[in-house]
Amino acid sequence: MSETSFFARGAGLDAGGISSLTGAELGEGTDPATAVTGIGPLDRAGPSELSFFDSPRYSDQLSTTRAGLILIAPKHLALLPAGRPHLIAANVQAAFAAVGRSLFPQALVPASITGLEGVSPRAEVDPAADIEPGVTIEAFAVVGRGARIGRGTIVAPGAVIGPGCTVGRDCRIGPHVSLSNALLGNRVVLHPGVKVGQDGFGYAPGPGGLEKVVQVGRVIIQDDVEIGANSTIDRGAIRDTVIGEGTKIDNQVQIGHNVAVGWHCVIVAQVGISGSTTIGDGVMIGGQVGINGHVTIGDGAQIAAASAVAVDMPPKSRWGGIPARPMREWIRETRFLIELAKKGRSPRNGRDD
Numbered sequence: 508m509s510e511t512s513f514f515a516r517g518a519g520l521d522a523g524g525i526s527s528l529t530g531a532e533l534g535e536g537t538d539p540a541t542a543v544t545g546i547g548p549l550d551r552a553g554p555s556e557l558s559f560f561d562s563p564r565y566s567d568q569l570s571t572t573r574a575g576l577i578l579i580a581p582k583h584l585a586l587l588p589a590g591r592p593h594l595i596a597a598n599v600q601a602a603f604a605a606v607g608r609s610l611f612p613q614a615l616v617p618a619s620i621t622g623l624e625g626v627s628p629r630a631e632v633d634p635a636a637d638i639e640p641g642v643t644i645e646a647f648a649v650v651g652r653g654a655r656i657g658r659g660t661i662v663a664p665g666a667v668i669g670p671g672c673t674v675g676r677d678c679r680i681g682p683h684v685s686l687s688n689a690l691l692g693n694r695v696v697l698h699p700g701v702k703v704g705q706d707g708f709g710y711a712p713g714p715g716g717l718e719k720v721v722q723v724g725r726v727i728i729q730d731d732v733e734i735g736a737n738s739t740i741d742r743g744a745i746r747d748t749v750i751g752e753g754t755k756i757d758n759q760v761q762i763g764h765n766v767a768v769g770w771h772c773v774i775v776a777q778v779g780i781s782g783s784t785t786i787g788d789g790v791m792i793g794g795q796v797g798i799n800g801h802v803t804i805g806d807g808a809q810i811a812a813a814s815a816v817a818v819d820m821p822p823k824s825r826w827g828g829i830p831a832r833p834m835r836e837w838i839r840e841t842r843f844l845i846e847l848a849k850k851g852r853s854p855r856n857g858r859d860d
Contacts, residue, residue, distance in 0.1 A: 514611045519544035522576055525557070525594060528609060529602035531578060534593035541592050543575050546607050557606055560586070561599040578602050616696055617679045619661050621645050630662075639676075657693065669704065675730070688742045692730035692752070700737040703728070707741035707748075707764025707782055722764055724748065735760065735776070744782070751788065769806065787822060811837075 523539030525531060533539055545556040549565055552558040552574035559578040560569050566586050569577075577593045587593060596602040608615060626632060629646035636650045641658035644650060650668045657676030662668065666680045669687035674680065679696045686697075687704035697703070709720035724743020728750045734740070735758035742748055744764045750756070753771040761779045762768070769788035774780075778792050781800035786792075790804050793812030798804070803819045810816060811827030811834070820826055828837035 514614050516544040517610065519555070520606065520609060522592065522594060525576070525602075525606055529594075529596060529605050531594035531596035531602050534579075534584075534587075534595055536590065537576075537592045537594065541576055543606075544610070546603070546610060547574065549574060549577075557603070559599050559603040578606075617661070617663070617681055617698070619643055619645065620663050620682065633670075636668075663699075672704070681736070688724075689726040689728065691728045692732070694731050695728055696733040698734065698736040698738075698758070701734050702739045703734075704742045705739070707744055709744055709764065709782075720744065724765065726750070729753075729770075732756070738762075741766075741782075757794070763800065775812070 519542050521539060522533060522537055522541040526533050543555055543557040547553065547556040547558055549558045549560060549568035549572040552572060554573055554575045556574055557576045557578065558572060558574035560583055561580060563583070563586065569586060570588055575592065577587070577591060578596050578599050579587055579593050580597070580599050581595055584595065624643050626638065626644045627646040630644045630648045632638065632644060632650040633652040633654070635652045637655040639656065639658040642656050643661045645662060645664045647664045648662045648666045650656065651670035651672070653671045654668045655673045656662065656668065657674060659677035660674055660680065662680045663682040665683040667685045668674060668680070672686045673690045675691050675693035675695060677694045678691060681697055681699040681701065683700050684697045685702045689704040704726045706722035709722060710717040711720055722742055722744045724745060724747045726740055726742050726748045729752040731753045732750050734756045737758055738756055738760040740748060740750065740762045741764040746765055748762065748764055749767045751768050751770040751772065754768055756774045757776040759777050760774055763780060763782035765783040766780050768786040769790065771788060772786055772790045774792045775794040777795045780798045783801045784798055785803045787804055787806035787808065789807045791809045793810055793814070795813045796810050796816065798816045802816060805820055805822030805824065807823040808820045809825045810831060814827045814831040815829040816826065816831045825834040826832060827834050
């Protein structure tokens with residue numbers, strides 16, 4: 508099978524330009540005119556590509572790589588074979604990411620599927636919708652009555668913008684995204700299959716069984732939020748569900764009704780956040796974390812992957828485990844249990860099982 512790239516290469520960058528862009532220092536003997544037009548992993552990068560090294564576990568790949576330029580941290584310079592063109596960066600991953608953005612700007616946000624501009628004649632746009640000039644609405648998208656969409660936004664095929672919804676400027680609404688009862692800021696990216704604004708999970712026991720609790724709030728998504736494929740965000744019940752500015756949400760995340768997420772948070776895949784939870788600014792949540800309802804997570808807190816949070820977390824704390832607890836406590840308890848298991852003794856009576 509022939510190798511196909513979906514992102515065209517441009518003129519590229521030379522080592523001097525990368526140094527200016529990232530603050531990385533030119534390595535000894537590295538020609539500032541050494542140019543790259545692409546990026547790649549150590550074991551596959553070619554002479555026209557930039558790669559990076561940030562872990563000794565890949566030392567074998569470093570010794571055999573064909574990469575034209577290598578970004579490397581000062582602490583790993585002793586592992587670099589002599590004569591390899593390189594740049595020295597304090598934060599290797601951040602520098603590599605900056606080069607990637609410069610080389611492939613078209614990969615930053617989803618592009619139009621059809622490549623056409625304007626409103627497709629095969630889209631269903633209500634005459635009462637307010638569509639600014641410069642909006643692209645592709646075939647089979649549906650825009651409801653009273654919806655508003657700002658200039659520079661692309662609505663992909665099969666997406667549904669419900670009645671009264673607002674989508675800001677320069678947004679990307681991916682294929683089969685569904686928006687209802689939602690207000691979006693500028694530069695919001697919703698990847699394929701995202702569902703926003705459906706009613707949350709609310710039932711009350713009644714004489715005839717479970718009875719529906721109405722959900723009459725909204726979803727507010729602020730500027731520069733990105734939400735991964737097939738994630739779901741429920742509208743509020745009696746207050747709004749809010750996703751704060753700059754927050755990045757991975758694929759397959761569930762956010763319940765009335766949840767408030769702060770600014771610049773990171774929420775990794777398969778996280779479930781129950782209703783009426785408050786997440787502070789700058790919080791980082793690892794994959795497959797579950798968070799109980801009515802819990803508050805303080806600013807800057809970090810939660811390890813596959814943890815279950817049942818109580819409030821203080822600001823800037825680091826927790827993990829099931830149930831989640833302070834990181835040092837969790838690690839200490841885990842080590843204790845491992846040692847007990849190795850000894851084959853019961854913690855209750857000290858005897859072999």
